[in-house]
Amino acid sequence: xxxVLSNVIKASKAPVQQQSLIAFSxxxxxxEASFQTKPYKLHRLESGPSTNVSVTRDxxxxxxxxxxxxxxxxxxxxxxxxxRFVRGFCHLxxxxxxIAVGLCASKDSEDALITSYRCHAFTYLTGxxxxxxxxxxxxxxxxxxxxxxxxMHMYNKNFFGGNGIVGAQQSLGAGLAFALKYNxxxxxxxxxxxxxxxxxxxxxxxxxxxxxxxLPCIFICENNGYGMGTPADRASAVTDYYTRGDYIPGxxxxxxxxxxxxxxxxxxxxxCNTGKxxxxxxxxxxxxxxxSMSDPGTSYRTRDEVQQxxxxxDPITGFKDRIxxxxxxxxxxxxxxxxxxxxxxxxAVNVSRTDPPLxxxxxxxxxxHNTPPQHVRGVTLDQSAVQKYCRTDDLLKSLGVNV
Numbered sequence: 001x002x003x004v005l006s007n008v009i010k011a012s013k014a015p016v017q018q019q020s021l022i023a024f025s026x027x028x029x030x031x032e033a034s035f036q037t038k039p040y041k042l043h044r045l046e047s048g049p050s051t052n053v054s055v056t057r058d059x060x061x062x063x064x065x066x067x068x069x070x071x072x073x074x075x076x077x078x079x080x081x082x083x084r085f086v087r088g089f090c091h092l093x094x095x096x097x098x099i100a101v102g103l104c105a106s107k108d109s110e111d112a113l114i115t116s117y118r119c120h121a122f123t124y125l126t127g128x129x130x131x132x133x134x135x136x137x138x139x140x141x142x143x144x145x146x147x148x149x150x151x152m153h154m155y156n157k158n159f160f161g162g163n164g165i166v167g168a169q170q171s172l173g174a175g176l177a178f179a180l181k182y183n184x185x186x187x188x189x190x191x192x193x194x195x196x197x198x199x200x201x202x203x204x205x206x207x208x209x210x211x212x213x214x215l216p217c218i219f220i221c222e223n224n225g226y227g228m229g230t231p232a233d234r235a236s237a238v239t240d241y242y243t244r245g246d247y248i249p250g251x252x253x254x255x256x257x258x259x260x261x262x263x264x265x266x267x268x269x270x271x272c273n274t275g276k277x278x279x280x281x282x283x284x285x286x287x288x289x290x291x292s293m294s295d296p297g298t299s300y301r302t303r304d305e306v307q308q309x310x311x312x313x314d315p316i317t318g319f320k321d322r323i324x325x326x327x328x329x330x331x332x333x334x335x336x337x338x339x340x341x342x343x344x345x346x347x348a349v350n351v352s353r354t355d356p357p358l359x360x361x362x363x364x365x366x367x368x369h370n371t372p373p374q375h376v377r378g379v380t381l382d383q384s385a386v387q388k389y390c391r392t393d394d395l396l397k398s399l400g401v402n403v
Contacts, residue, residue, distance in 0.1 A: 025079040031057035031176045033326035037260035041252035043243040048251050049267035060323045063105065063258050065225075065337055067097040067316045070121045072345040074129050074289075077120065077137055077151075081293045085138045089164070090151045091118040095288040098315035099222055100125055100262060104262025106186060106269060110158060113170045115192035118222075119162035122192075126159040130345060134352035141401065146392050148366065149241040167193060167200030167258035170219070174206035177217035177278070188216040188272045190265075196227025198241050210278035211248050218268050218280045219245065222255065228291040229300040241281035255283030256315045258303070286313065312380045358392065361385075 034054045042048045055063075074092045081090045093100065100121035107113065116123050123133055128144050136143030137151050144154040152164040160176065164168040173191025180187050181307040197203070198221050210217045221241040225232055232239045242250030250269075253264040261283060268279050286309045290297030297306070323329050364374055374387040389395040394403045 004035055007173070033060075033323070033328050035259060035322060035326070037126065037257055037263065038254040040260075040264065041240075041242065043240075043245075043250035044247075045249045045251070049253070049260075049263045051276065053263045055259060055323070055328070057328045059105070060319075060328045061333075061337070063101050064316070064319060064323070064329075064334060065341065066101045066125065066343045067258065067319070069344065070097045071102065071123060071262065071316060072341055073124065073133065073348070074120060076345050076349050077134060078293065079290065080134065080138060080349065080352065086149050086151065086293075087139060088152075089138065090293040091116075092287070092289040092293070093118055094273060095119045095315070096222060096224060096255070097121060098284045098319070099220075099255050099261055099283050103192075103220070103265050105182045105188060105258075106265040107190065107294040108195065108269070110185065111162065111187045111269070112158050112173075112189040113192070114160040114173045114176060114189070115162065115163065116166070116169060116194060116197065117164050118194070119152065119154055122159060123154040123156065123162070125143050126156040128154065128156060129348070131348035131351040138277060138352045139357050140352060140355040141358045142351065144214065146358055146362070146396065146403075148362075148392065150356070167197035167202055169193060170197065170200065170203045171206050173219070174210050174215065174217055177210060177215040178213065181213070182216055185199065186273055188218055188269055190218050190220055192220045192222060194227065195221060195223040195225070195232050195239075195241060196230070196235070197235060198223075198244060201229075203244075207245050207248060207278065207280075211245075213279040214275065216272040218265070218272060219280045220277065221280070221282045222285055223282055224285050224287045226287070226291070226300065229295065231300065240282070242280055245278070245280040248278050248280055250280040250282065252282045252284065255285035256313045258319055260316060280361050285315075347369040359395070360397055361387060361389075362392050365389055365395055 024227060034052060035114055037051045037053055039051055040048045071094060074094045077090060078092055080086050103126040113122060120133055123144060124130065131142050132142065136145060136147060136154055139147035141147055153162045155161050160172065170191055172187050172195055177189040180189060184289045223241055227235050238244065242252040251264055254260045264281055268281060271279055279364050287390055288306055288310060320334060324331055371390055378384045
């Protein structure tokens with residue numbers, strides 16, 4: 001508060017041309033600040049989201065913490081993969097944190113959300129703890145789906161995954177939007193995919209269906225510039241993905257600015273909820289890691305390119321600089337928060353390494369719903385067994401595990 005009052009006093013002594021600082025500093029006394037985003041690009045729209053956005057101190061701290069947790073969680077996941085604790089695929093979200101945090105900041109809890117295999121951040125923001133996510137990656141029974149889904153298949157209430165097939169979530173997202181309209185719910189579906197999946201034929205099929213039936217579906221393209229190892233301009237004749245819906249409106253926003261993302265999603269949600277039908281968003285972003293852990297990410301781009309993006313466009317440090325400069329938070333507060341986040345991640349990593357995996361009999365669970373116990377026949381009677389439980393949850397409860 002002393003810093004805020006000091007800013008007000010300094011501003012009141014400023015020349016006339018700097019008087020705008022006075023109003024800005026007075027607003028800081030209420031723990032709120034306003035910022036300008038990059039201009040939004042519009043397709044088939046006369047107006048779009050406001051470029052003047054505000055954020056409260058509490059929200060600023062929340063956004064910074066969420067992005068920091070996701071960054072450290074993903075880095076920890078990468079280390080676990082290198083240490084061979086993670087089996088199978090692993091796609092990291094490092095560099096794209098502002099999109100997930102900004103989207104979920106405007107999302108209603110009853111809205112539907114579905115995304116691609118790069119799903120760890122959304123899993124965290126929709127209710128799972130870091131230990132639950134990392135344990136899922138390492139195949140432990142305390143994981144999001146008890147270690148059976150792995151990196152690409154995690155779920156929460158109204159979060160429908162994590163989908164391993166490129167573009168598969170696009171059709172499912174349209175179905176979720178149809179369900180919302182059919183049940184007369186005032187909610188929307190966020191269907192998130194990458195620029196690589198933007199060329200999938202099914203996307204154009206479901207865009208047509210959503211427009212035809214006026215469904216509340218917001219298609220969100222996370223354009224990180226590369227589809228696996230192919231630059232966007234080598235794979236797409238038109239790289240303005242927000243216009244790819246053709247006859248449905250679109251908005252381009254800076255995906256490295258959490259406030260720009262939040263405002264674009266908030267505006268889009270209101271648009272859909274007024275019965276105007278589907279909308280297409282494009283968030284321009286950048287991933288620092290490779291497409292997956294098997295991709296070093298250096299054969300199709302230079303290290304200098306990645307370092308330049310980290311230096312000039314990082315979503316976390318950029319947001320940190322803005323809120324500190326505005327006087328919403330102090331450097332000391334954020335340093336203390338960073339320490340807390342590091343401790344949380346370290347504890348989660350330990351759980352993901354030490355928690356036991358599911359017992360072998362869980363292999364026969366969750367295959368079909370509500371089926372009678374399965375008889376597993378071996379070569380001899382002694383090798384035969386009756387599978388008692390059809391659900392993994394029931395099996396874990398029998399072992400005394402709280403699920």
